[in-house]
Amino acid sequence: MVSKSFRAAINEALKLEMRRDKTIIVLGEDVAGGRGGSANVEEAWGGPFGMTRGLYKEFGPTRVLDTPITESAFVGATAGAAMTGLRPVAEVMFVDFTGVCFDQIMNQIAKIRYMFGGKAKLPLVIRMLYGAGYRAGAQHSQCLYPIYTHLPGLKVAIPSNPYDAKGLLIAAIRDDDPVLFFEHKAILGMKGEVPDEAYEVPLGKANIVRAGKDVTVVAIGRMVHMAEKAAAALAKEGIDCEVIDPRTTSPLDTAAILASVRKTGRLVAVDEAYPRCNMATDISALAAQEAFSSLRAPVRMVSPPHVPVPFAAPLEDLYIPNADKVAEAVRATVKYTPSS
Amino acid sequence: MQQSRDELLKAYRVMSRIREFDERLHVEFATGEIPGFVHLYAGEEAVAAGICAHLTTRDHIASTHRGHGHCIAKDCDVNGMMAEIYGKEAGLCGGKGGSMHIADLDKGMMGANGIVGAGTALVCGAALSAKTLGTGGVAVAFTGDGGSNQGTVFEAMNLASVWSLPAIFVFENNGYGEATASEWALAGGDIVRRAHAFAMPGHQVDGNDYFAVWDVMRQATERARAGQGPSLIECKTKRYYGHFEGDTQNYRAKEEIETLRAEKDCLKHFRARVSEAGLIDAGAMDAIDAEAKAEVDAAVKAAKAAPTPPASALMTDVYASY
Numbered sequence: 083m084v085s086k087s088f089r090a091a092i093n094e095a096l097k098l099e100m101r102r103d104k105t106i107i108v109l110g111e112d113v114a115g116g117r118g119g120s121a122n123v124e125e126a127w128g129g130p131f132g133m134t135r136g137l138y139k140e141f142g143p144t145r146v147l148d149t150p151i152t153e154s155a156f157v158g159a160t161a162g163a164a165m166t167g168l169r170p171v172a173e174v175m176f177v178d179f180t181g182v183c184f185d186q187i188m189n190q191i192a193k194i195r196y197m198f199g200g201k202a203k204l205p206l207v208i209r210m211l212y213g214a215g216y217r218a219g220a221q222h223s224q225c226l227y228p229i230y231t232h233l234p235g236l237k238v239a240i241p242s243n244p245y246d247a248k249g250l251l252i253a254a255i256r257d258d259d260p261v262l263f264f265e266h267k268a269i270l271g272m273k274g275e276v277p278d279e280a281y282e283v284p285l286g287k288a289n290i291v292r293a294g295k296d297v298t299v300v301a302i303g304r305m306v307h308m309a310e311k312a313a314a315a316l317a318k319e320g321i322d323c324e325v326i327d328p329r330t331t332s333p334l335d336t337a338a339i340l341a342s343v344r345k346t347g348r349l350v351a352v353d354e355a356y357p358r359c360n361m362a363t364d365i366s367a368l369a370a371q372e373a374f375s376s377l378r379a380p381v382r383m384v385s386p387p388h389v390p391v392p393f394a395a396p397l398e399d400l401y402i403p404n405a406d407k408v409a410e411a412v413r414a415t416v417k418y419t420p421s422s
Numbered sequence: 423m424q425q426s427r428d429e430l431l432k433a434y435r436v437m438s439r440i441r442e443f444d445e446r447l448h449v450e451f452a453t454g455e456i457p458g459f460v461h462l463y464a465g466e467e468a469v470a471a472g473i474c475a476h477l478t479t480r481d482h483i484a485s486t487h488r489g490h491g492h493c494i495a496k497d498c499d500v501n502g503m504m505a506e507i508y509g510k511e512a513g514l515c516g517g518k519g520g521s522m523h524i525a526d527l528d529k530g531m532m533g534a535n536g537i538v539g540a541g542t543a544l545v546c547g548a549a550l551s552a553k554t555l556g557t558g559g560v561a562v563a564f565t566g567d568g569g570s571n572q573g574t575v576f577e578a579m580n581l582a583s584v585w586s587l588p589a590i591f592v593f594e595n596n597g598y599g600e601a602t603a604s605e606w607a608l609a610g611g612d613i614v615r616r617a618h619a620f621a622m623p624g625h626q627v628d629g630n631d632y633f634a635v636w637d638v639m640r641q642a643t644e645r646a647r648a649g650q651g652p653s654l655i656e657c658k659t660k661r662y663y664g665h666f667e668g669d670t671q672n673y674r675a676k677e678e679i680e681t682l683r684a685e686k687d688c689l690k691h692f693r694a695r696v697s698e699a700g701l702i703d704a705g706a707m708d709a710i711d712a713e714a715k716a717e718v719d720a721a722v723k724a725a726k727a728a729p730t731p732p733a734s735a736l737m738t739d740v741y742a743s744y
């Protein structure tokens with residue numbers, strides 16, 4: 083196996099799938115880029131983060147489409163196209179920009195199949211960057227996947243590493259339902275083992291990143307790495323964490339999470355999204371309802387405070403949950419005694 | 423020339439300070455000390471200066487991600503801007519916004535914006551306040567050629583027209599939205615043609631010509647202040663740097679920028695015009711350039727030395743109560 087970056091894994095998934103199925107198209111702002119510029123190149127950018135580079139050259143203008151800055155129109159178009167024979171993969175640069183096309187996602191894409199009594203199929207993917215840590219300020223740093231997880235009809239994938247990024251994206255493209263696909267901008271350069279061939283990581287199947295017996299730590303996306311780091315530190319203190327990466331929040335692998343909580347009797351849920359109604363609250367509620375009798379300590383949640391993402395570096399660093407905060411929460415669950 | 427010597431000196435001072443500010447940021451960004459995304463306005467100074475020359479603090483502007491020029495033209499404090507860009511407590515937004523969110527409501531500056539096209543809707547609201555409260559103010563939205571295609575912008579123009587608001591929609595057509603040429607992305611080629619669809623006057627001018635911008639803005643503000651409704655102004659210009667700092671710019675030829683700087687520079691153009699007319703001598707403008715250099719240099723030094731916001735700032739400014 084070869085070591086590849088998260089970015090390369092995404093790019094490879096797109097290429098392999100486009101070769102396999104001619105109905106797959108890629109669209110978004112600057113996904114080819116450079117059209118009409120004075121350097122006269124057809125493909126200059128491949129998106130601002132270079133995620134789609136090389137696609138235009140290989141698949142040409144009918145399958146790789148630059149769009150004007152019109153998210154409502156091109157995201158809505160993915161629904162129309164998906165209902166009528168294409169399998170679109172749209173890139174909306176930053177998830178924050180989906181504010182502009184929220185209706186198309188929430189009222190159109192998420193509901194069409196149900197409202198039409200199952201007559202429509204919407205095989206589409208919307209890829210977006212998310213997350214803090216880039217010093218990009220309040221409108222370029224959000225997570226927002228809890229909003230989309232909230233909506234029936236949508237699937238939500240949040241890969242934490244290059245292997246999952248490729249496998250989940252391929253599964254998302256092959257899936258007959260709309261999938262919102264979240265890529266953390268701070269891990270695009272992260273490397274990992276990624277096979278050259280196409281493979282699927284199934285949507286709805288959690289990854290037990292680290293097996294352990296004392297505390298279950300469920301973490302999403304980039305936070306998986308914070309949880310792993312915390313687990314490594316805690317191991318030296320004799321605390322054995324089981325780290326679970328759900329990989330997708332919709333569908334959510336509740337069975338894997340509950341099995342682990344029943345085993346360890348303790349849960350720490352880690353989410354980079356705003357703390358109210360996020361994945362940590364959702365997973366905590368799941369454990370409270372379904373595994374109450376197994377719990378030996380109150381569930382702990384590690385999330386940022388309820389504020390927009392600040393720009394100044396020291397404030398943003400304070401804002402983002404880190405390994406220390408995860409470790410602290412884990413220790414609290416281990417130290418807990420019912421009388422305390 | 424319809425402008426007094428003082429007005430012209432003021433306009434040159436605005437353009438010179440914008441140029442110096444962004445040229446310096448280009449240098450400072452390369453050192454790695456400036457966090458986040460920075461979009462430079464250098465090359466487009468005549469637009470901000472020509473538009474804002476007609477505005478006072480009772481008038482409002484809404485800016486874009488490329489907002490430094492608009493801020494300076496609307497009289498925002500350069501030290502506060504620089505500190506904001508460096509993420510310092512002394513910044514105009516306490517370091518919470520950064521380059522993409524510099525705002526100063528006391529100056530009528532409703533913020534740079536990270537969401538393309540969003541400012542046009544804000545401007546409808548500010549124009550509505552001006553109309554309802556009878557302030558006599560106008561509100562101006564700056565938007566790029568790329569932003570001109572955003573649905574919000576069409577809705578805002580229609581609303582402004584239907585409500586007959588004192589709003590002015592200024593489009594800075596600099597030829598590119600990120601890497602994509604406006605020639606490709608703009609159906610119909612010209613933004614100005616869209617004015618017709620929304621029943622408002624449309625002007626298209628050379629955005630490198632301060633005097634041309636100033637003149638159409640005079641017409642648009644007179645109309646707005648007279649209660650006759652909105653106008654659209656399309657300024658053709660070009661940015662001297664990449665979309666953001668760090669952009670390789672492989673979508674445009676090197677010569678494009680070299681030619682621009684040599685032949686289309688708005689500051690050079692201004693200098694030539696006022697010198698030929700015998701209104702301001704080169705020495706006076708050189709002195710302004712020197713002042714701008716010193717001002718920006720001091721702002722950079724102060725911003726670098728300034729303290730970052732305290733940890734307690736993380737949890738403030740969320741609601742009116744805290």
Ligand SMILES: Cc1ncc(C[n+]2csc(CCOP(=O)(O)OP(=O)(O)O)c2C)c(N)n1
Nearest residue numbers: 179488536537538566567568569598599600
């Ligand atoms: C709604 C939204 N979509 C996309 C972006 C990403 N983006 C930031 S600036 C930009 C290009 C804007 O081009 P233009 O309006 O011409 O302004 P210029 O950068 O040329 O000044 C894009 C696509 C964004 N910030 N907001």
Ligand SMILES: [Mg+2]
Nearest residue numbers: 566567598599
């Ligand atoms: Mg532009």
